[in-house]
Amino acid sequence: MHKIRPHVNCTSKNMKNGTPRPANVRSARARKTNFKVASDGRASRTYFPFRYKAYLDAEISRSDKFSGCGASPSFSLRPNMMKEETARDNTNNSESEKTPQVANDPPEEDIVDPWLVQASSNKGIDYDKLIVKFGSERIDDALLHRFEKVTGHKPHHFLRRGIFFSHRELQKILTLVENGTKFFLYTGRGPSSEAMHLGHLVPFLMTKWLQDVFDVPLVIQMTDDEKFLWRDLDLEDTYRLAYENAKDIIAVGFDINKTFIFSDLDFVNGEFYKNVLRVQKHVTFNQVKGIFGFDESSNIGKIMFPAIQAVPSFSSSFPFIFGDKKDVPCLIPCAIDQDPYFRMTRDVAPKLGFLKPALIHSTFFPALQGANSKMSASDENSSIFLTDTPKQITKKINKYAFSGGKDTEEEHREKGGDCEIDVSYMYLSFFLEDDEELEKIRVQYSSGKMLTGELKARLIEILQELVGGHQERRAAVTDDDVKQFMKRRSLNF
Amino acid sequence: MHKIRPHVNCTSKNMKNGTPRPANVRSARARKTNFKVASDGRASRTYFPFRYKAYLDAEISRSDKFSGCGASPSFSLRPNMMKEETARDNTNNSESEKTPQVANDPPEEDIVDPWLVQASSNKGIDYDKLIVKFGSERIDDALLHRFEKVTGHKPHHFLRRGIFFSHRELQKILTLVENGTKFFLYTGRGPSSEAMHLGHLVPFLMTKWLQDVFDVPLVIQMTDDEKFLWRDLDLEDTYRLAYENAKDIIAVGFDINKTFIFSDLDFVNGEFYKNVLRVQKHVTFNQVKGIFGFDESSNIGKIMFPAIQAVPSFSSSFPFIFGDKKDVPCLIPCAIDQDPYFRMTRDVAPKLGFLKPALIHSTFFPALQGANSKMSASDENSSIFLTDTPKQITKKINKYAFSGGKDTEEEHREKGGDCEIDVSYMYLSFFLEDDEELEKIRVQYSSGKMLTGELKARLIEILQELVGGHQERRAAVTDDDVKQFMKRRSLNF
Numbered sequence: 001m002h003k004i005r006p007h008v009n010c011t012s013k014n015m016k017n018g019t020p021r022p023a024n025v026r027s028a029r030a031r032k033t034n035f036k037v038a039s040d041g042r043a044s045r046t047y048f049p050f051r052y053k054a055y056l057d058a059e060i061s062r063s064d065k066f067s068g069c070g071a072s073p074s075f076s077l078r079p080n081m082m083k084e085e086t087a088r089d090n091t092n093n094s095e096s097e098k099t100p101q102v103a104n105d106p107p108e109e110d111i112v113d114p115w116l117v118q119a120s121s122n123k124g125i126d127y128d129k130l131i132v133k134f135g136s137e138r139i140d141d142a143l144l145h146r147f148e149k150v151t152g153h154k155p156h157h158f159l160r161r162g163i164f165f166s167h168r169e170l171q172k173i174l175t176l177v178e179n180g181t182k183f184f185l186y187t188g189r190g191p192s193s194e195a196m197h198l199g200h201l202v203p204f205l206m207t208k209w210l211q212d213v214f215d216v217p218l219v220i221q222m223t224d225d226e227k228f229l230w231r232d233l234d235l236e237d238t239y240r241l242a243y244e245n246a247k248d249i250i251a252v253g254f255d256i257n258k259t260f261i262f263s264d265l266d267f268v269n270g271e272f273y274k275n276v277l278r279v280q281k282h283v284t285f286n287q288v289k290g291i292f293g294f295d296e297s298s299n300i301g302k303i304m305f306p307a308i309q310a311v312p313s314f315s316s317s318f319p320f321i322f323g324d325k326k327d328v329p330c331l332i333p334c335a336i337d338q339d340p341y342f343r344m345t346r347d348v349a350p351k352l353g354f355l356k357p358a359l360i361h362s363t364f365f366p367a368l369q370g371a372n373s374k375m376s377a378s379d380e381n382s383s384i385f386l387t388d389t390p391k392q393i394t395k396k397i398n399k400y401a402f403s404g405g406k407d408t409e410e411e412h413r414e415k416g417g418d419c420e421i422d423v424s425y426m427y428l429s430f431f432l433e434d435d436e437e438l439e440k441i442r443v444q445y446s447s448g449k450m451l452t453g454e455l456k457a458r459l460i461e462i463l464q465e466l467v468g469g470h471q472e473r474r475a476a477v478t479d480d481d482v483k484q485f486m487k488r489r490s491l492n493f
Numbered sequence: 494m495h496k497i498r499p500h501v502n503c504t505s506k507n508m509k510n511g512t513p514r515p516a517n518v519r520s521a522r523a524r525k526t527n528f529k530v531a532s533d534g535r536a537s538r539t540y541f542p543f544r545y546k547a548y549l550d551a552e553i554s555r556s557d558k559f560s561g562c563g564a565s566p567s568f569s570l571r572p573n574m575m576k577e578e579t580a581r582d583n584t585n586n587s588e589s590e591k592t593p594q595v596a597n598d599p600p601e602e603d604i605v606d607p608w609l610v611q612a613s614s615n616k617g618i619d620y621d622k623l624i625v626k627f628g629s630e631r632i633d634d635a636l637l638h639r640f641e642k643v644t645g646h647k648p649h650h651f652l653r654r655g656i657f658f659s660h661r662e663l664q665k666i667l668t669l670v671e672n673g674t675k676f677f678l679y680t681g682r683g684p685s686s687e688a689m690h691l692g693h694l695v696p697f698l699m700t701k702w703l704q705d706v707f708d709v710p711l712v713i714q715m716t717d718d719e720k721f722l723w724r725d726l727d728l729e730d731t732y733r734l735a736y737e738n739a740k741d742i743i744a745v746g747f748d749i750n751k752t753f754i755f756s757d758l759d760f761v762n763g764e765f766y767k768n769v770l771r772v773q774k775h776v777t778f779n780q781v782k783g784i785f786g787f788d789e790s791s792n793i794g795k796i797m798f799p800a801i802q803a804v805p806s807f808s809s810s811f812p813f814i815f816g817d818k819k820d821v822p823c824l825i826p827c828a829i830d831q832d833p834y835f836r837m838t839r840d841v842a843p844k845l846g847f848l849k850p851a852l853i854h855s856t857f858f859p860a861l862q863g864a865n866s867k868m869s870a871s872d873e874n875s876s877i878f879l880t881d882t883p884k885q886i887t888k889k890i891n892k893y894a895f896s897g898g899k900d901t902e903e904e905h906r907e908k909g910g911d912c913e914i915d916v917s918y919m920y921l922s923f924f925l926e927d928d929e930e931l932e933k934i935r936v937q938y939s940s941g942k943m944l945t946g947e948l949k950a951r952l953i954e955i956l957q958e959l960v961g962g963h964q965e966r967r968a969a970v971t972d973d974d975v976k977q978f979m980k981r982r983s984l985n986f
Contacts, residue, residue: 225770235767269762274728277718280794285778288793300781301773304797 106372112337113293115230117364123420124371127165127336127363134339136166136361143170150174156209157433158362164206166336166361168346173331173358177214182493183329184322185210186312186357188221189249191241192231196248197383198463199365201470202430204252206333206362211258217321217491218259220249221312225264229301239265246482248386251474254485257492260321261485264308272317275352279307282348291340309338310345313357320488329355336361366426370402386471390464397424397460398453405445405452416448417455424452424459431462599865605830606786608723610857616913617864620658620829620856627832629659629854636663643667649702650926651855657699659829659854661839666824666851670707675986676822677815678703679805679850681714682742684734685724689741690876691956692858694963695923697745699826699855704751710814710984711752713742714805718757722794732758739975741879744967747978750985753814754978757801765810768845772800775841784833802831803838806850813981822848829854859919863895879964883957890917890953891946898938898945909941910948917945917952924955 110125111118119125131138139162144155147170158164176183187207189200211218222245224238231238242263249261268276285303288294294303311317315328322328332342339361346356364371367382381400384393404422406412419425419442432438441458444450603618604611612618624631632655637648640663651657666676680700682693704711715738717731724731735756742754761769778796781787787796804810808821815821825835832854839849857864860875874893877886897915899905912918912935925931934951937943 225766228770229774235770265767266763268766270759273718273761274758277721277728277794280797281722281792283793284790285787285793285796286789289789294778296779296782297777299774300776300778300797300800301770303778304773304793307793 114337114340117337119372122370122372124366125364130336131166134166134336134343136168136336136339136359137170139165139167139170139360143167146171146174150177151213153213156206157435158202158206158209158430159360160435161429162363163202163430164333164360164362167359168342169356169358170331170360173329176329181329182216183214183331183358184216184315184493185214185218186221186330186332187218187334188223188309188312189245190223190227191238191245192227192233194241194244195380195385195387196245197385198427198430198467199383200248201252201386202365203333203335203362204249204254206360208252208254210331210333211255216258217493218254219312219318219321220246220254220259220261221309222246222261222263223309225268225301225308226305229299229305235265239263243482246485247474247477248470250477250481250485251470253473255492256481256484259485260318260489260491261482263486266486268308271319272311275311275314275317276307278352279310279345279348280304282351283307283344287344291344306341306344309341310348313342313345313349314352314354316354321491321493326353327355330357332357332359334359334361335364337364365430366423368396368400368402368423370421370423371426384463384467386467386474388467390468393463393467394460397427397456397463401427401456401459403452405455406448409451412451413448417445417450417452419446422452422455424456428455428459428462431466432458607830607833610830612865615863615865617859618857623829624659627659627829627836629661629829629832629852632658632660632663632853636660639664639667643670644706646706649699650928651695651699651702651923652853653928654922655856656695656923657826657853657855660852661835662849662851663824663853666822669822674822675709676707676824676851677709677808677986678707678711679714679823679825680711680827681716681802681805682738683716683720684731684738685720685726687734687737688873688878688880689738690878691920691923691960692876693741694745694879695858696826696828696855697742697747699853701745701747703824703826704748709751710986711747712805712811712814713739713747713752713754714802715739715754715756716802718761718794718801719798722792722798728758732756736975739978740967740970741963743970743974743978744963746966748985749974749977752978753811753982753984754975756979759979761801764812765804768804768807768810769800771845772803772838772841773797775844776800776837780837784837799834799837802834803841806835806838806842807845807847809847814984814986819846820848823850825850825852827852827854828857830857858923859916861889861893861895861916863914863916864919877956877960879960879967881960883961886956886960887953890920890949890956894920894949894952896945898948899941902944905944906941910938910943910945912939915945915948917949921948921952921955924959925951 106120106122107118108120110120110130112125112130117125139159144159147153147155147159154160156164173183185207187203207218207220210216222242224235224242227233227238227241228235242265246261246263283306285294288303288306292302292306313330313332314326315322315330316326334342339359342357342359349356368384369382381396384396388396402421402423404418404420404425406415406417417425422445425442425445428438428441432441441450441455445452445455599613599615600611601613603613603623605618605623610618632652637652640646640648640652644667647653649657669676678700680696700711700713703709715735717728717735720726720731720734721728735758739754739756776799778787781796781799785795785799806823806825807819808815808823809819825831827835832852835850835852842849861877862875874889877889881889895914895916897911897913897918899908899910910918915938918935918938921931921934925934934943934948938945938948
């Protein structure tokens with residue numbers, strides 16, 4: 001368990017009231033703010049924890065110290081990081097310290113581990129402290145400039161807006177690319193539900209972009225075994241979900257000639273299993289206890305599982321892709337809550353004669369109700385699902401997206417909306433690619449010139465297009481396509 | 494860790510001296526006893542812990558209480574139970590409580606777990622207490638009578654001589670057979686060395702006989718993963734040894750149409766892996782700690798491994814053999830030190846809707862130096878290997894087999910030899926099938942009529958034939974044969 005004591009001291013000049021509003025007044029409030037208010041035109045502090053200045057309008061006044069006080073997007077790579085209320089241990093083994101805490105009862109310190117992300121403040125996770133705690137490095141302007149220089153590509157807006165904000169050895173990957181050395185990408189998903197939401201899409205969008213930019217092979221692990229070990233699900237369920245979710249992943253547009261998707265239940269064997277054993281031999285119970293918070297009552301599947309998530313980092317786990325090359329470097333795009341797995345992996349790798357994987361870490365995707373609210377699979381109104389109709393998207397955004405607008409049009413026109421806590425604005429920052437338009441919206445909304453209704457209307461338009469396009473592409477994915485992506489085969493490498 | 498407090502109180506009338514001889518004087522003594530001594534003709538107490546009276550000469554005086562004071566054969570199913578000095582944890586994780594103890598420093602109580610068997614007394618393990626401790630049942634006369642009635646076969650001499658002495662639900666298996674229901678056999682080997690010895694052969698001889706008698710399928714697990722996790726061996730080593738050892742196993746004469754041999758490194762996947770996960774989900778660290786003595790510094794591979802050894806007990810792990818039949822009963826012949834794995838398996842099975850496996854347990858095969866001495870892979874003189882030449886067999890038996898004969902021919906003729914501690918006699922009881930001849934030897938040796946040299950000469954003859962025959966059959970086993978035995982396929986069932 002990684003508990004971060006943020007000792008948050010929010011002093012943003014645009015925050016009139018640092019006190020969190022009780023969760024139960026939020027949705028009512030969200031419905032009320034769809035009207036016009038006066039503007040004072042002043043710039044709001046951006047909510048991005050680590051914004052790449054060179055790619056955003058430099059006019060905005062901005063705190064030099066990146067503070068987690070900024071409302072935090074809260075998506076994650078795998079659904080077990082969805083902050084679902086069912087995400088904690090619900091097998092026969094209790095891990096009492098991981099009982100989900102309700103939004104009104106925040107923990108004393110931020111909790112970020114692969115099974116629970118919970119902010120101690122209504123401003124969300126303090127990512128600055130998380131970097132210190134985890135020992136990773138910030139993706140800063142200098143690194144992004146180098147990224148552009150090496151790749152010839154303007155960094156993706158997830159990078160320039162600080163949504164992917166932290167890394168381990170991304171520098172090294174860039175050096176390899178400069179030297180003409182190939183690497184491979186590895187990401188994954190834990191298939192615990194049919195319904196993937198917008199947050200689940202984010203790491204795959206990032207990964208696809210990286211695959212296109214670097215022209216490298218990609219392996220995608222579906223941890224159906226993990227979901228079985230942690231959830232009250234049968235193997236038949238998680239296996240079926242792995243295949244269903246694979247269709248959504250394929251619909252993102254991955255290149256079949258460069259992408260291998262695998263279900264652990266299908267794939268754990270041979271060289272992969274051998275690497276699992278190699279990792280397991282070098283990791284003790286004390287170590288996984290320290291890293292993941294397992295205890296004596298944890299089941300032995302959970303205890304061994306970290307090795308399963310570790311080994312796709314090693315090219316020798318995929319001989320049909322990499323032949324006998326055991327030293328192909330790996331870059332893992334993932335949400336920061338997955339870092340414990342890869343800290344362990346990086347610790348073990350040298351002992352096995354393998355390379356440490358490099359990582360880039362994202363922040364979390366926020367629930368409609370706000371950055372420190374939980375997305376719940378049982379509450380369809382906590383997020384936009386990839387199966388939602390245009391009408392559902394309109395309704396959810398208008399009705400549930402927590403607003404940073406003021407209580408009356410008059411007040412809003414006068415004081416402006418608060419982008420730091422406005423979920424619609426956060427969602428725009430994820431999915432509106434045009435920096436200029438986003439900045440214009442930010443300035444206008446913060447100044448009170450733009451009203452919540454207008455902001456939401458633009459978001460609805462973008463999400464309807466995004467989700468509609470996804471649904472079209474997903475409908476075109478056949479069972480045979482899935483089989484092809486999941487077939488052990490050589491890739492263009 | 495299973496520590497058995499025997500509080501041994503040996504009162505055999507034929508034991509003049511209950512005090513163990515120091516180990517370092519034994520081999521010298523073994524060399525000295527090959528001469529003639531006077532006989533008093535009295536019957537010796539048999540060394541078998543649990544002898545099936547109906548199949549042995551009823552004339553022999555015999556203690557009613559089966560006492561572990563009897564010198565105990567000490568073979569075991571898997572080589573990690575060879576009592577080798579290297580058999581303990583020699584990976585990076587210390588399990589200090591399992592440090593091998595030298596013969597001169599016996600533990601206060603018997604230790605019997607899958608990685609160490611050590612007797613607290615020079616008389617070997619107290620099997621009577623072990624049955625109580627483990628909660629298994631004795632294979633008694635009544636059960637063997639029923640066995641003969643149901644199968645129409647006189648029980649194998651391993652059964653009638655109490656070498657397989659304990660069971661769990663063998664009654665149930667016999668009832669199934671009476672009702673015409675088929676079951677399957679499961680046994681295994683941990684391939685940690687090229688050199689298999691006589692003790693390794695014993696469970697396979699028993700299993701082959703059972704396969705012939707019951708006409709049932711057999712699965713044989715080669716735990717190359719386990720050997721890697723516990724020993725200072727590479728996966729490449731244990732994998733190669735699995736194939737080499739498979740040749741010795743095939744040479745025992747298993748029916749290729751009814752036998753599937755598998756290496757875990759090859760075979761852990763699919764339905765097998767799914768069952769592994771099912772078991773792992775229902776077993777906690779606390780449980781494996783209690784059963785196997787793991788601690789917080791144990792590697793997570795060891796912690797998860799018991800599930801790998803458990804799941805061949807379930808027919809659903811082998812869909813290519815049993816189709817969709819998930820309820821085919823299983824009988825496991827193994828050395829008693831493997832029982833912890835299957836106690837765990839039997840505990841978990843009902844939670845998964847699977848049948849509990851039945852078991853028959855053997856005692857241990859003794860080292861040449863005696864029942865409480867360790868067989869060591871690094872000491873080729875501690876056992877007869879299946880690769881030994883006739884000359885080596887002659888030399889080893891004559892030079893190293895601990896003798897129960899007396900120090901002078903005169904004394905031997907007068908007082909007789911002690912079959913309870915005589916390793917050559919113990920070996921004869923394993924490999925001389927003729928009950929009458931064995932009993933004649935026992936009576937003559939115990940009375941002093943037969944001398945150690947004569948006893949050893951007969952053993953040498955038998956072992957040369959046994960080992961020579963094995964070598965011939967093994968030489969005929971081709972790589973293709975191994976592939977055929979290890980191919981996933983349907984079996985006659």
